[in-house]
Amino acid sequence: MESYIQTLGIRAKDASRLCAKLGTEAKNRGLLAVAGELRSQSAYLLEENEKDLKAAKEKGVKQSLIDRLRLTEQRISDMAEGLTQVAALEDPIGEVLSMKNRPNGLRVGKKRVPLGVVGIIYESRPNVTADAFGLCFKTGNAVILRGGSDAIHSNLAVTKVIKGGLEKENLPQDAILLVEDTSRATVGEMMKLHQYIDVLIPRGGAGLIANVVENSTVPVIETGTGNCHIFVDASADIGRAAEIIENAKTQRMGVCNACESLVIHAAAAEEALPLIAERLNAHQVEIRGDERAREILPGIVPATEEDWGTEYLDAVISVKIVDSLEEAIAHINRYNTGHSESILTKDYDNALKFQDEVDAAAVYVNASTRFTDGFEFGFGAEIGISTQKLHARGPMGLEALTSTKYIIFGNGQIRK
Template sequence: MTNLEEMGQKAQDAAFELGQLGSKEKNTALLTMADSLVLNTKEIVAANKEDYDKAKENGTKKAMLDRLLLTPDRINDMANGLRQVVELPDPIGKVDRGWQTTSGLDITQERVPLGVIGMIYEARPNVTVDAAGLCFKAGNAVILRGGKEAINSNIALSETLRHALQKVGINQDAVQLIDDVSHETAQKMMELNQYIDVLIPRGSGKFIKMVVDKAKVPIIETGAGNCHIYVDKDADLDKALKIIINAKVQRPSVCNAAEKVILHRDIANQFLPELYDALQANSVEVRGDTLSKAIVPDIVPATEEDWGTEYDDYIIAVKIVDSIDDAIKHINKYNTKHSESIITENYSSSRQFMKQIDAAVVYTNASTRFTDGQQFGFGAEIGISTQKLHARGPMGANELTTTKYLVQGDGQIRK
């Protein structure tokens, strides 16, 4: 079995060394990581093919296979993500605020690394690179534990990154991968609070709940995305159609894909048949409530379970409501606090929706697929936080820091 205590100690040692590095040294390492990914594309793709072929043999769904697949273009995108991270401001040492107290103490609050971050995730090998790059930029060591479905891909990626660090003279234990994918080792990692400062799970809602329930290490909860698009009575329906198709079809297996469409009753008769045909043309199964099925009889009846389900597949559910208030009430009841969107040309409706929806990201007239660190300008992302402490929404380098107070005195004592 993997010696997690040894890995934890190595990560702590590496984290201390990273804390002494300047921005130039970190950025040089990140650029070397990016170049190494491109140079090793052939080897990475070959390792990924082993994982992909095995998953396909095991009957993995098409949408989940897409999550697993690495191509030269996707590897190049990961490398470009690291290069974007280089361009970001270094959060370490940034002064959030400073003041002098009545006793003459000068206090500054500065950004510092979290320390050692644990990443536990399912079959998305791109997380290996995104997490390593962002953690490194923020001065953190990272211990990675991916799913068994992507083990060969993750080994190839992590070894490429470690060799790049070694090449520039930086402790390669800043990036470590647990290659034992047993449940026992995963459980032990979740209890490693003497070495890991924070644990970040990425995967399905069921997977994240399991980690939240079992972990002893503090957690930043990410990922589960039961995302809605509400088409208001004052919507531009051409705009709505394009947005919904993009949000559902472009990559249905990711957490920011749309899973539900809510339609205002006033536009449902006109819009739903066209929407249904467009979704069917993209091989999407449409489920719906009684009112939806009355308009389009071929719609599959939705159950109560559907409203709270993140499909991660070519499935979407439709509900018809009488008002924007009903839409907001329904969304807040069933959503996962990830990303929600309203399609409307009515400014008042837009403001109401954006103010009253409880989610990390709320859109007007845009696809939920934009909830992504790279799209937000953060470079890569380590995840989408769906909780409220200590970060919310797409998490870049700044969200992988904490603060400490630096107090400068001149002999003061408290009376």
């Protein structure tokens, strides 16, 4: 007897076979139908979302989480608009990446195909339900979504509306499956379902991601945590450096590509640090510095070993003074999470050396770390930002949701 989750796995695998066969035109038709359905069912979506909001308030959930949980006319319209944009993107499926003739006459080609079944485990944003569906559907995958219990009414409603759109176009409704049982056990079971799920993408806080990485037997793409550094080299343009750092730290504080730590060359620190501090003070950012930073800015908080490894996601930044580029690179490679790092410099050799030797998904020269994002990189969409090196690294667009298959055309070849 199959468990509830196994049944979902089997249904998803079956649906994935159907989705893989859909042409671009059918997939786009589906996406637009779902977008229309979301818009026309907004009253129903708001009504169901209200149930989650009410329960969250009764439970005393904090305001920032309630804000994330909330659907509004605008957010529903944004979900629909997102699906419309995904429909307009080029379909990566079916592209033949290479085709070569072998000496024995075999033609060996490599073709882009769907992954199959994508599993997504996420927290309380109900818009992820529609966004993840859109990217998976466009790439011919079926998706199993496991959202948080806080958002269950919203997620059920969004899923129902999406299925309604698919039904109108006679497309497989099991292309999206929501795990309706939000007990912890279902997450555990989902993580062991490698027979049916081809990849699991956790989207949420560090605790959720660590749990999935530790316990999943399904291949995982680790996303999100960003302890991002900016290194101010000896030759940096100080005015520009202050502006970039202000942007990277304060343009949005709670995101993974925000700057969490400054590394400053000693030769630039005395001039740069007061200027940077002034910019950050205007946004009430707390600065935690090492001993040398505190000699320049006596008022700041001492940084501890723990600070170097912390992703604050808040109005705090750490500062370390170094004597060389090599020391900066070693510090960053020791404490970073492999997300986004930037060097501010006028020195050509240092720019290239930093870019070569810092081990991260995105390494910048003279720009804010805030650009690590699928839309900013020109992918038109994003399912998350991978901080691992396997399969996809950095912002993941549609291609990250595909695999390849070798297609071989012969005329009777046997191996000698």
